[in-house]
Amino acid sequence: MIKCLMVLLISINFSLYAQVNADLLLKKADDIRNPSDSFQMKVNVHSTGDGEDSEFEVFIKGKDKTLIKTILPRRDRGRNMLMLQENMWVFIPNLKREVRISLAQKLTGQTANGDLSRMRWHGDYEAKISKEDASSYELALTATKKGLTYDKITLWIDKKNNYPIKAEYLSLSGKKLKEAIFSDYKEMAGGMRPTKILIKDALNNKETSLLTIIEMKAKNFPDSFFVRENLQ
Amino acid sequence: MRNVLFFLVLILTITQLWADDTETKVNSEVGFRFARGSWGNNVRSKPYLKSELQKKFNDDFSSPLLDISFRASENLTSKNQNEEVELRSLRLSKKGTHYAFDWGLQTVNWSETFGFNILDIVNPRDWSEFVFEDLSWAQIPVWALKNSFFYGNFKFQLIYVPRAKNLIAPRSGSYFDPLSKLTTLPRKNYSSKKIFKDDEWGMRLEYLFDFGLDLSLISYEHFNRTPVYSLKEGGLVPTDPKLKSYALSFTYALNSFVLRGDTLQTSNQPYNSSDLLNHTKNDWQGIYGLDYTFENQLMIGGQYEFEQISKNKWGSIQLKKSIKDFDLQCLFFFGLNNDDRWVRPELTWHLPYAMTIRAYSDFIRGKSGGVLSPFDRKKLYAMNFNWMF
Numbered sequence: 001m002i003k004c005l006m007v008l009l010i011s012i013n014f015s016l017y018a019q020v021n022a023d024l025l026l027k028k029a030d031d032i033r034n035p036s037d038s039f040q041m042k043v044n045v046h047s048t049g050d051g052e053d054s055e056f057e058v059f060i061k062g063k064d065k066t067l068i069k070t071i072l073p074r075r076d077r078g079r080n081m082l083m084l085q086e087n088m089w090v091f092i093p094n095l096k097r098e099v100r101i102s103l104a105q106k107l108t109g110q111t112a113n114g115d116l117s118r119m120r121w122h123g124d125y126e127a128k129i130s131k132e133d134a135s136s137y138e139l140a141l142t143a144t145k146k147g148l149t150y151d152k153i154t155l156w157i158d159k160k161n162n163y164p165i166k167a168e169y170l171s172l173s174g175k176k177l178k179e180a181i182f183s184d185y186k187e188m189a190g191g192m193r194p195t196k197i198l199i200k201d202a203l204n205n206k207e208t209s210l211l212t213i214i215e216m217k218a219k220n221f222p223d224s225f226f227v228r229e230n231l232q
Numbered sequence: 233m234r235n236v237l238f239f240l241v242l243i244l245t246i247t248q249l250w251a252d253d254t255e256t257k258v259n260s261e262v263g264f265r266f267a268r269g270s271w272g273n274n275v276r277s278k279p280y281l282k283s284e285l286q287k288k289f290n291d292d293f294s295s296p297l298l299d300i301s302f303r304a305s306e307n308l309t310s311k312n313q314n315e316e317v318e319l320r321s322l323r324l325s326k327k328g329t330h331y332a333f334d335w336g337l338q339t340v341n342w343s344e345t346f347g348f349n350i351l352d353i354v355n356p357r358d359w360s361e362f363v364f365e366d367l368s369w370a371q372i373p374v375w376a377l378k379n380s381f382f383y384g385n386f387k388f389q390l391i392y393v394p395r396a397k398n399l400i401a402p403r404s405g406s407y408f409d410p411l412s413k414l415t416t417l418p419r420k421n422y423s424s425k426k427i428f429k430d431d432e433w434g435m436r437l438e439y440l441f442d443f444g445l446d447l448s449l450i451s452y453e454h455f456n457r458t459p460v461y462s463l464k465e466g467g468l469v470p471t472d473p474k475l476k477s478y479a480l481s482f483t484y485a486l487n488s489f490v491l492r493g494d495t496l497q498t499s500n501q502p503y504n505s506s507d508l509l510n511h512t513k514n515d516w517q518g519i520y521g522l523d524y525t526f527e528n529q530l531m532i533g534g535q536y537e538f539e540q541i542s543k544n545k546w547g548s549i550q551l552k553k554s555i556k557d558f559d560l561q562c563l564f565f566f567g568l569n570n571d572d573r574w575v576r577p578e579l580t581w582h583l584p585y586a587m588t589i590r591a592y593s594d595f596i597r598g599k600s601g602g603v604l605s606p607f608d609r610k611k612l613y614a615m616n617f618n619w620m621f
Contacts, residue, residue, distance in 0.1 A: 052584075074586035074620050077259060087444055087485060094368050097341045100446065100483035100490050105525050147444060147486055177527070222329045224382050225293055229332045 022127040022139055028162040029155065030122045033182075035189035037062055041216040042071075043116060047209040056116060059219075063120035065226040068113075080231045081113060086147035088113055091231035098228050103149045114149025115180075115199065115211075121155075124148055135159055150177070164194065168202075176202040189216040255288040263618030270611035273309070280305035284321075297325040299336075320373055334378040339371045340391060342436065342450060344481045344492040345519040345535060347548060347565070351479050351494045353452050354391060354434075356399035359459060364576075364594060364612075372397050374432075385440040391452075393432040398422035401459035401470070411461060411468070411504060419461065419468045430455070434477075444486065450479035456502055463508040471502040471510055493520040503541050516540040521548075529554060544602055545569050557582045572602030586620040 038061045045054040055072035066083040070076045078093035081101075088105075089098040103114035118124070125141035125148075132138065141153040152170035157163070163185060169178040178201060182194035193216065201207035260283040267275040284301035301321045307314040323336035340354035355371040374397050380389045402409045404419050434452030441447070453476050461468040477498045484491040501515035517540070523533030531552040538545045545568040552561045558581055565574040578592035594612040598604030 073582075075582055075588060077620070084440060085442070085444070087440065087446065094366075095341070096339055096368065097343075100344065100485055100492060102485045102488050102490055102525060105488075105529070221293065223384075224327065224329050224332070227332065227380075227382055227387070229334075229380055230327070 022129045022137075023122070025129070025137055025157055025162065026125070026127040026139060026141070026155070027122040029157050029164045030120045032163055032191065032193060034060070034119050035191060035193065035216060036218040038220045039189060039216060039218045042214040044212045044214055045209055046212070048207055055214075058116055059221060059225065060119060061221050061223070061226060063118065063123060065223070066116070066118070067226055067230060068116055078232075082226060082228060082231055083113070083118065084226060086145060089228055089231065096232070098231050103147060112149050115197075118149060121153065125153060127155075130154070136165060161192075163192070178202055188213065189218055255291065257284075257286045259284045259620065261618050261620045263616060265614070265616045267612055267614035269613075270609075275309070275612065275614075277308040278305050279308070282320075294326070294328055297327075299323040299325060330382050332380045332382075334380075335376075337373045337375050338378065339373050340376070340378060342448070342479070342481065343494050344448075344483050345494045345521050346533070346550065347535065347563075348519065348537070350496045350517050350519060351450065351481055353454055353457055353477055353479075353496075354393070354432075356397050356455070356457055358400040359402050360400045372400070385442075387436075387438040389436040389438070391434055391436075395427040396425045396430050396432045396455050398425065398455075398472070399457060399459060411508075417463070417466070417468050420470065422470045422472055425455075432474075444484055446483045448479075448481045450477070450481070452477050452479075458501075458503075460502040460504050461508070462502075462510040468508070473500070473502065475500060488525045490523050491521075492523075494518065501541065513541050523550075539603075542601075542603065543569070544572075546572060546602075567598075567602045567604075570602035571597065571599035572604040573597035574604060588616075588618050588620075590616045590618075 040057065040059045043056045043058055045056070047054070052073040054070070054076070057069040057071060059067040059069075064083070064085045066081075068081040068083075070079045078091065080091045082089045082098075083103070086103060088101050088103055090101050091098050101113065103112065103118065105113055121141060124143060124145055126144050128140045130138050130140040136159055137157045139155040139157060141155060143151050150169040151172040152174065154168040154170065156165040156167070158165055164182045166182065167180045168176055169180070170176055178199055181198045181200075182196075183198070184194065184196040185192045186195045188195065193213065195213045197211040199209045199211065260281065262281050263279070265276055265278045265280065269275050281304045282301065284299070287298045289295045289297075299321055302317065302319050304315075304317045306316070319337060321337050321339070323334055323338045326333045340352075341349070342351040342354070343349035344351070349367055352367070352371070354376070355374055357370045358365075358372055359370070374393050375395065376391055376393045378389065378391050380387060399422070401422075404411075404416070432452070432454045434450065434454070436448055436450045438446065438448040453474060455474055456472050460471040462471050475498050477496060479494065479496045481494045482492065495516070495518045498515045500512040502510065502512050505511050517538065519535055519537045521533055521535035523531055525531045531550075533550040533552075535548045535550075536545070537548065546565060547568055548563060548565040550561070550563050552559070554560070558579060561578040561580075563574070563576040563578075566572065573596070575595045576592055578590070580588060580590045582588055592614050594610075594614075596604050596607045596610050598606070598608045
């Protein structure tokens, strides 16, 4: 009986450790992509088939406040977006009006609104280590909230340095929607960060969007920076 | 035309002068708007220039911002001199940790639904050109003090317009004149409004719930926003009383669905009647819609609409899809208890160098009962070209 209890306790302990470990890994991977709680970055997006690149100025506070200002293409200038929790609005410049949209709507090319506006996955997803090899962990992330950009994500993390390597964005049924590859790690905003993210459509690998982080800096913003009035 | 050219040169010069000033943004657009009706004449043939200058006084978040925009245009279809240079905004904006003040000439949009934008009651509209005119052209900016206060998910907005502006009604006997079938009696102009005496004011309370519902309550005291006339001293006099409106709007997004709704209640709303007497009724209007975005980014939206005075109900379906440089859109609007039908197919082509061509048509049917009966069997073909710089 005592042996049984001991085995049970050890099993529970191991499973808790694995759980904490996956959670920690996800947090570390998040910390590599996001320099601090509050920061801003300039992002260029080149999508196949689009004549012009898109450029955005992104202001992020925590994991649920983001303001995206569209700089290029010129025809979309002023088409700014605000994300509060899982809620998103876009400003339509010629109508001078903010319109509620969903996180899953496309920003440009293969990039969904949530790909830029919701950079932190820790807290939004439950993480489990699904596989492990000599060089990487494979984490299975399942959404703990409704209204997120993706229901499930499979994330590969480098064992050496916790760098995110690759992510697959999946539907609720597990169907692969998109793949993102994180590369070109460079010193930026006080740490090594992936400066290029290649997003590929799962059905058509030729449909890609390359996100290049041009600059990134930690900066503190008041909460009132993230209000609909600031979209104009 | 001279005005458009003069301001074009001026704006290009200013843009060049301030090209390196990161605190100053100048966005301009030059274009041409053309529309022809099936009744045989051109509705508009209009070159225009729009320009907007935003000047921040320093890099700080709380720095005051000056926003100036104007529009110069000329309707070449008009035989009379029809050049217009219009100041569209002159607004000083100041933001703090818990507030945002916007003072000056501005437009305020409150509607969450598409189409008739029933909650956009702060600005009167110019109905003179085309009844389905784009709202950005039809709204008349007003001098207003708009003060917003934020506390977490709660927002409170207070608006004061010291001197109301009159709406611009369709010309007498014109195609969109609501009384064209009833009478040709002479009409008097709207009386000019006096500062502080003829003021308008209101407020909006907004709360974003943690589960995603964004709910707003609105109260606004304003002059009548619809062109209504009554018979007086052998002529027709605009009915322009001050009214009180209360409104509720909401939006809610879940995955690829977005739910939105606007409800407006106006007490003693005047309306046009065949006896041309002054009639009023308490009016309720509502628009409730749902839109869904598919994985291939096809957007389908549906709306239900009602209006209490006319007892009309409508439905509408909107489809939107972008394919490379083209945006395709189609609106189907139909009466549920009347014969109103309106179809608007629309194509926008984004050309290099920020040039855009937009073409659309309006096909209207309305036998009786509905709001479209005066425009039965009419078609409008419109094309806009613009270049942003």
